[in-house]
Amino acid sequence: MIVCSCNVLTDGEIKSCLDGSASAPRTAAEVYAALGCAPRCGRCATTIRSILKDHAVNCCNDDSACDCLPSRVVQKETADA
Numbered sequence: 001m002i003v004c005s006c007n008v009l010t011d012g013e014i015k016s017c018l019d020g021s022a023s024a025p026r027t028a029a030e031v032y033a034a035l036g037c038a039p040r041c042g043r044c045a046t047t048i049r050s051i052l053k054d055h056a057v058n059c060c061n062d063d064s065a066c067d068c069l070p071s072r073v074v075q076k077e078t079a080d081a
């Protein structure tokens, strides 16, 4: 599914750069950079942030093997709620 029509980015391409490493994108801006493009209209930023959060919840919420910062952001948001 095309998420960013300006840069023709699919959800699969976005998810592919979320590899759980310490250098994996943590923000929408970092996703654009990792995929070699830049935001234009910005309409896709909300969807990209949603993909980042979903990745964090599904990938590394046990904090064992993954070094994704989004997981820690989600955990902190949950703890602060």
Ligand code: FES
Binding pocket: 003, 004, 005, 006, 007, 038, 039, 040, 041, 042, 043, 044, 045
């Ligand atoms: S839809 Fe992604 S920058 Fe326009």
